[in-house]
Amino acid sequence: MGLLEVENLDAQYGRIKALDGVSLSVDEGEIVTLVGANGAGKTTTLRAISGLLKAARGSVRFAGREISRLSPDRIVRLGVGHSPEGRRVFARMSVRDNLELGAYTRRSRSEIAADMEEVFVTFPRLRERAEQRAGTLSGGEQQMLAMGRALMSRPKLLMLDEPSLGLSPLLVETIFGVIRQINARGTTILLIEQNARQALSIADRGYVLEVGRVVFADKAAVLLASEAVRTAYLGG
Amino acid sequence: MKFGRERPFAVLPFLVLPLVPLLDRNNSHIDFLTNAGAFILLALGLNIVVGFAGLLDLGYAAFFAIGSYSYAMLASQQFGIHIPFWVMLFVASVIAAIFGILLGAPTLRLRGDYLAIVTLGFGEIVPQTFLNLTQYTNGPNGISPLDSPSLFGHSFGFSATPYYEVMLALIALAVLLATNLQSSRLGRAWMAIREDELAARHMGINTTTAKLAAFALGASFSGLAGVAYAAKLSLVSPDQFQFNVSVLVLSMLVLGGMGNIWGVIVGSFTLSFINGFLLPQSTNLAHSMHLNLDFTNYRFMLYGVILVAMMLFRPEGLIPSKQRRAEFREAKLDPALAAEEQGEYTLGPGPGAGTGG
Known part of the structure; x- marks a missing residue:
């Protein structure tokens, strides 16, 4: 059984249906990517998994446990980290404070300190800028911070x-x-990308989403080679 | 408790100020300081909601009313119940906290302008309710007299001094609580919510409980203020809790520096000083010079001028919090970013609520 099992997920914003029976699974240790055009429902899928959006129907199981009715904070505590769309770093707080907030659900100071050190090893730029306000970082640095924060x-x-x-x-x-590195150290990854070629090139498996439905699901290498996927999503 | 250790100088005022009644025998001065103290308590409470958690509350006077009426109903001839003042301090802050949760709960999904309007509504409803529940509250006449507090068998009576000392003790308690809250886990959760609520939820912060805690704790401070204020006045009536009280307390935060405990105290005292001392004294002076001028009539004009001047020259307040300062400095450096932030705050769901994917 997979670490994450999403089955027949429906979600809507008001009366607009955003997900229409999405099913996917992620096994422990994998990198799985969700690709598709703007508005295909990629972000919505992640939001439904992390409890920020209540699914209208369907189930989400994480480590064997049904989580689709849990609040977002419970889901974070269970071990689902989510680096959000648009990064959303706390712009007026220092890099260090951002990382501290990433560890909000945890108690052990020594473990938090050790993990912060690990984030600094992964992203040396963040160590250099630890006391700087996050809003003053470049886009790339902010992305590193968002990922580091989620890792915390x-x-x-x-x-x-x-x-x-x-x-x-x-x-x-x-x-x-870095995504590959994080994965190599044992963190399972679900990656959303518009940059499908790049995402598929590091992923084990991939799902292609189109207006709220999964239209292709296969090994990443197979998707990369597939004629249909190539013409629709990889620019020929 | 980090209070004394991290800022040893912070203890100093609480060692010196209790001695003031020994130096200044003028009861009206002590009376003024006591009233100013009640407003410092209110400002410290509102600062938790607005300054720490970033939830704009325009009806904070409602909790002041609830605290005051709790004392009036449970410590007077009104129902023949006479709970001691000291117990009522605790009881009223719990009652106010419960109402903080009740009034906060319906607003959880609201932000910015919308939250402000709903809290404004609550601020109007509560005194109106006390006004209309005539059989319990005597309507516009209010409830009076209220039990005079006593300590070791000595009744407080009509001197302002014992109330002054109590008020100082309550402020010390409030500062201690607020300082510790600010550096606590809950304090960090508030800061994150104030910055970006959606991102805060991504961090695993339960924004519902954190916001309700802000409403409850903020309201509990005004429960304390209400009891002390009502006991000193020996009277409550609905007209003490009008909208202008909410505005006054909020102005104190704006003037002093939202989110900064010492700033809030300075801002609060400054406005009280203008209101309760400077204007009446100037009026007396004018009268003694046979000028027919009543400066107290210009109170709100003066507030207006002060607030506009603050917005123009020092929008972050006299003693700003670190973050507030950053916020306004950023706005100066990068108007585009500031405008974007502004839009995000006032127009409800930010970019994170989009349907992209």
């Missing part, structure tokens, strides 16, 4: 919403390298 809750599953958005190609390389 010590998640079993880390969900990343468009980490490459608005970054230079070089920085995108760096960020994707």
Whole structure:
């Protein structure tokens, strides 16, 4: 059984249906990516998993436990970290305070300090800027902070919403390298990307979303090679 | 308790101020200081809601009313119940906290302007209710006299001094509580909510409980203020808790510096000083010079001038909190960012509520 099992998830914003029977699963240790065009329902899927949006129907099981009715804070405590769309760092707080807030659900000071050290090792730039206000960081640095902050809750599953958005190609390389590193250290990853080619190239498996439905699901390599996926999402 | 350790100088005023009645025998001065103290308590309470958690509350006087009426109903001839003053301090702050939760709960999904309007409504409803429940509250006549507090068998009587000392003790307690709250886990949760509520939820902060805690704790301070104020006056009536009280307390925060405990105290005392001392004294002076001028009539004009001047020259307040200062400095450096932030605050759901995916 997978670490995360999403089954037949329906979600809506008011009367607009955003998800229409989405099913997906993520196994422990995997990198799974959710790709698709703007408005396909990628962010909505993550929001439904982390409890920020209540699903109208369907089930979400994490580590064998039904979580679709739990509040977002309970879900974070269970081990689902979510680096949000648009980064949303606390702009007027220092980098360090941002990371501290990432560990809000945890109590042990020594463990938090150790994890902060690990984040600083992963992202040396954040250590350099630890006392700087997050709003003064560059876009790439803010993305690193958003990811580091999500890691501070010590998640079993880390969900990343468009980490490459608005970054230079070089920085995108760096960020994707770090995602692989984090995964190699044992954190399972669910990655949302518009940059489908790049995402599929580091993922084990992928799902292609189209107006709220999963239209393709396969091994990443198979999706990358698939004629249909190539023409629709990878620009031929 | 970090209070004395981190800021040893903070203890000093609470060692010196109790001695003031020994130096200044003028009862009206002590009376003025006591009233100013009640407003400092109110300002410290509202600061938890507005300054720490960023929830704009325009009806805070409602909790002052609830605290005062609790004392009036439970410590007077009204129902023949005579709970001691000291017990009532605790009881009334609990009652006010409960109402803080009751009135806070319906507003949890509201932000910015909308929250302000609903709290404004509550601020009007509560005194109106006390006014109309004539059989319990004597309506517009209010309830009087109220039990005079006593300590070790000595009744407080009509001197302002014992009330002054009690008020100082309550302020010391409130400062201690507020300081510790600010640096607590809950304090960090409030700060995160004030910055970005959606991001706060991503961090695993239960925003519902954190906001309700802010409403409850903020209201409990005004429960204390209400009891002490009502006991000193030996009277409560609905007209003591009008909208202008809510505005006055909020102005104290704006003037002093929202979110900064010492700023709030300075702002509060400054407005009280203008209101209760400077204007009446100037009027007396004018009269003694045979000028027919009543400066107290210009009170609200003066507030207006002060607030406009503050907004123009020092919007972060006299003694701003670290974050507030950052906020306004940023606004100066980057108007575009500030405008975006502004939009996010006032227009309800921010970009995170989008349907993208």
